[in-house]
Structures are given as structure tokens and as C-alpha cells.
Amino acid sequence: MSDTAPLRETPDAADTAWTRKHLLGIADLSPSEIELILDTAESFREVGERPIKKVPTLRGKTVMNLFFEPSTRTRSSFELAEKRLSADSLNFSGSGSALSKGETLIDTARNLEAMAPDLVVIRHQHPGVPHLLAERIDAGIINAGDGAHEHPTQALLDAFTIRQHKGGLEGLEVAIVGDIEHSRVVRSNIHLLTKMGARVTVAGLRTMMPVEVEKMGVRAAYDLGEATRGADVVMMLRVQLERQAGGSLFPSVREYFRLFGLSPERLKRAKEDAIVMHPGPMNRGTEISSLVADGTRSVILEQVANGVAVRMAVLYLLMAARGAAV
């Protein structure tokens, strides 16, 4: 490929140290790779503030968005990022015909391969699916969430948001609260935050805490007050109420909120300038009260805006590495 130059549309951080073909998770990234993505996102953020929010960087490139699991927020964010980079996007979703006819994942992959996409963004309910695709098809793969395993772009946009408010990540106290066991957001965040020198406490009901979580380098707490005491960042996770159908992990929303819902009262234990985050979609009154969600400490909507810039950065870097490889 000869046209690596047009990729230089916006970022100055080019001549990248980025060599990866895929973004499968945070677990295998180095701190400098993480910083590179965040720095690159910084320069893309400005694009979103222009009157014409579009650069020709990925013109002529094809990005497939493959969502086997319903997702409005992440999919829209990726689509917007792709549009702003002028890529051709193609969307497949789990409810659409191609992905729901009992075809195996491998066959789906083969079919996609035949369409020769440059990048594939995939969300799937099963851990490891992006890794399997990465082994089987030539396109670069971006993991947009694989079961409870990883959601790397969410952790990156969270880090980006924290950096904006706190200047950096090193030495910060971060409390992540909620259904730790079933959350991909928490796993990617644990990897990212601990790699960048933050101290992480995960907190939640004992029935929703994965075993041996401390081995991931975090502290586990079973009390909201204890988790948030002195925190710089309080990240609330969505309680997946739909999960309750298959055997409840707690008796009622009332009782959940009593133990782990974030109210203004409880936020007082955190540092005065602590920020409150949530990956969305929120259950108001379950894990977070509206007073906190809509309050001055909340950066929840900034997270959404930053998501687009971070995803533009990831798309850009992967495409650049692809160009360099050819």
C-alpha cells in the first residue's frame, strides 16, 4: 500500500510506535501503547468541534460493524467515528438476517472475508470471539466487547476522560462499583488503570464478585463506603437487570440500592473533586441516583463524546499499521 500519507490527516502523533494489527483487549497493551492511543484521540477530539466534523483519512477503506449483541451506544459511537474518518461502513447486527440463521461463526467469518473489509468491529456475547476472528480473517479486528471479557475502547475512553479531569492516571484512587463478575468494562479498566499506575478497588455484592479477583491486581471491597473513601474516581457499573431472570443475584432493586446505590450522601466519602463515571446505559435508582448522575461531579456525557474521538484514534492507528505492514 502506498497511500500511508493520507492517513496523516490529523494526528501529529503519527510515525507511530503502533504496530498491532488488532485491538483485542487491554491486557496485552503496553503503557506506551495506551498513551499513544490517548494522545492520538486528543488530536481527533478537535475534529468533533469543527463545523464540518469530517476528515478524509480513511476514504476508500471499508469498516464492518458486526454486532451480535444489541448495542446502541457503542455501535453508534463506532459508526460516527467511521463517518468522521470518511470510511465506508457496513453494519450487521444480531437481529439481522446474516447473523441469526444458525451459521457458525467461522462461516460468518469466511463470508466477511470474501467482502475484504479492512477493519472489523465486533461485539459478541462470548469471550474470545474477536480473537478467533483475528486468527481466521485478514482484516484488522477491533473488540467492541466480548462477553464479560474485555471492552478495550470503553476503558480507553474512560481513561481519556479521567486524564482530562485529573491530568493523568498515575497514583489515582479509582473505585469501580457494581456487578463486577459479569462486566467486561471492569476487566478492561482494571488492566488499563493498573498498567498506568492507578490503584483500583472493585466493590459489589458478594454474589456478583468473581473469585480471586485480587489476582488481577485490585482490592476487593464489599461495602460502598469503604470502596469510595478517598476516591478520585467513582465508576458505577450498570446492573444488568435482565440477568436477574436466570436466578437472582440479589432480592430486589430496593435492596440493591440500599447496599450499593450511589447517592449524594455516599459520594461524600470520596474526595471533594472526585468525578463520577458510568459506561451506560444507566439504571437510575438502581446503581445510581439521578441527583448524582445529573450532578456537577458527573462526567457521564463527556464519556460519550470522548468515545467517538477514542474510536477514531483506534481506527486510525490500526489502519496506519495495516498500511505500514503492506
Add this chain to the structure above:
Amino acid sequence: MKRADGNRQVCDTKRIVRGGRVIDPSQDLDRVLDVAIEDGKVAELGENLDAAGAEVTDAAGLVVTPGLIDIHVHLREPGFEYKETVASGVRSAAAGGFTAVACMANTLPVHDHRAVTELIMTEADRHPFARVYPIGAITRGLGGEDLAEIGDMVAAGAVAISDDGLPVSSAAMMRRALLYAQHYDVPVIQHAEDLDLTADGVMHEGEWSTRLGLPGIPALAEDVMVARDLLLSADTGGRYHVAHLSTGRSLAMVREAKRRGLSVTCEVSPHHLLLTDREVADSTFSTATKMKPPLRSSADVEALVEGLTDGTVDVIASDHAPHHPDEKDVQFSVAPFGILGLETTVSLCLDRLVRPGILDLAALVRLLSTGPARVLGLPGGSLEPGRPADLTLIDLEREVTVRSEDFHSRSCNTPFDGWQLTGAAVGTLLGGQPVTL
């Protein structure tokens, strides 16, 4: 054993297996000896036996053992012939050094009645590469609700009962099975798993399931079932055998039950001795690391290895579970549980347990022949005169590379592909006849 003595498994000629290092745990034997065979049976062990009129098998430099027996295999016939058949399974067994296998009942139709016993026996007769001992179901259709016709299956050749693939979940049913099976003196083999605790689990619950975000199968799922069954076994006096025991705590309970004199035995599988749950991560979600029970923690592995050496473990059995490549070539979460074992067990144990000095060779032979024969009450497992002349020849120095594409099995689902191992079974004799594949 009418079938075992039938057709070409018996030979009228005499044979001398010359000059091998004979290891027979049933006689505490480890010496260079000749084995004389007559009419398909062991006639005599001795030095420089007269070979006049006999065919000679040169075993110099080899280890000669009672034929190895794998008491936990899935031959998949009838019903799942695209995974394995009796014909391919016995070839796979012979290639791996086994002279006998016992096959589980989760076929289609389920082996819960005599017609299926007979079908398996007939197929085995047609393909005399290894003996086949069918294990009948405990309950009809593996449904867990009504006893299968156990007596009828035993009369046709079944040697034990098990709902393997599934546990007998109901304590009342397990109690009844342990009582009823005593009329036929067959062991009740339990796939010990509390399915409620397993829920949607796909790998061992521990650090690695937490890291990978995969639903875990807690060690407790096995332990509560073994604990319950040991109480039932003590109370009924029934013969209870734990299939593919995988946790340190279950092992400790079996050890204690044996100390108290219960009629309890257990087996472990090579993969549970050699791999840990970390393998799922290290292999990046390879479906060849997915089986039930799952690969456990390193602490469990250490406990199981200790169980081998202190005699708590009676048997090493492979839980040979063939699945078609199409079934395994999917994402981890939806792949079927199970891996092959017949063609890797011996070399794995020799290379990873015997060579490093963890287990002595005689102990391994006990776990692979004498032990299994005792658990199921089979005629093999010993080279005493009068026993069937089923022998396995082992070359301790043979270097092999595991190549699943060369397996005699119809499937290739193994996590050991590409492993380089030293030590292998290089031949078997069945009823005194060398088995040629």
C-alpha cells in the same frame, strides 16, 4: 468372557515374548523375563523359556506389561458415528497401547437396554483390535428418573453402570442404584457434578475464569456430589467409583472414605494431571482445552499427583471424548466438552510423570492395567498364568510427536497436538496375537 475367547483373539499356536522387562504389579514383578503364551492365555513366565514350536516376539529393550485398560472412553456408537465408531475406537486404543476399553452409555439410542449392549459387542467382535467392555446406563435415557434394565445389560456383557456425561442428580435415585447394582456386583460410576452449581459454566472457576470473563464451574460442583455420594455409598454398601475426579477436595474425601473401608474407587484423567485452567488463556480460548470436569487449578493438580503416588487414585482413565472438527471449530462458549485420550495417554504419562521421577513405572502400570481391571472386575490386568495373554509393549526411549492428523480416531480434538514426548507403547498382543493396525 465368551467373546474374548472367540475367533481370532485366540490362537492355538504357542508364542514366546522374549527378553522384555516384565512389569506386573499384580505379582510385584519387575524383571527381564520371557512370557510364554498358549491358547491365548499366559502359560508361564521365566528365563530362557524353550521356544521350540513357538512363534517368537522379540521384546529385548522393551517393557512388557499386562495389557493396558482404559475404563473411560466414549466410542460414540450407536448414534454419533461421525465422531467415532467401535471400529475406529478400538484401532485408536490399540495404537495407544490399550488392549481393552470400557465405553460409556451416552450414545443414541442410549445404552440403557440389552440391544445396544449386543450391538456394541457385535461390532467389537468384528474389529478385534482391543477388547470392549460396555458400561450400561444407570437410568433410562440418562433421564435420572427410572432405573435401566441393569441385569439384562450385565447378562449381555455390560461390566458397570454409569450415566456419564450427566450426573445422577437425585440422591434418591443414586441410593437406589447403589442398592440395586449389588445384585449384579457391578460398580456404579458417577460423573460427579452438581449441575446447579455448574450452571452455564464452561471452565474452572478461579483466577483464569475471572480474567477471561468465562462463566466458571466451581470445584464445589464436583465436591458436593462426591460428598453426598460417599454418604450414600457408606449407607448402602454399594460399590461407588468416581469418574474423572478432578479436585483436591474430592480426592481427600475419597482418601478418607477408603481409610474407613468404604467400597470406593476413583480415576483421574491425564489432562487433569498435566494441565491447569491457565491453559485456556495460554491457548487463547482453544476449544481443545474445554472438557468436563474442566482443567483445574495448580493446587488441584498437585493434589491429584499426590493421590497417584499414595494409592488414593486407582486408575488413570482418559475420558476419550471424540468430537467432530466442525463441532469444536467454534467459539469456546458453545463448543462441546471433551477431548481425545486413547492415543496420548501412555506417552504423556511416561514423559511427564515417569521420566521426571514423579511416578515410578510400576505404579503407572498399576494405574493403567491392574487398577482398572480390579475396579471393573475384568480378567486382564495381570500376567499370572491362566490370564488372557493381553500384553502391551512399551519403548521407554521412543521419541514421538503428537500429531492429531495421524490419529486412528475419527476425531482430532486434543490439546496436546505437537507435544514432543519420550516413551511410547509400541505394540499390543491380544489373546496372544500381535495386533497389527
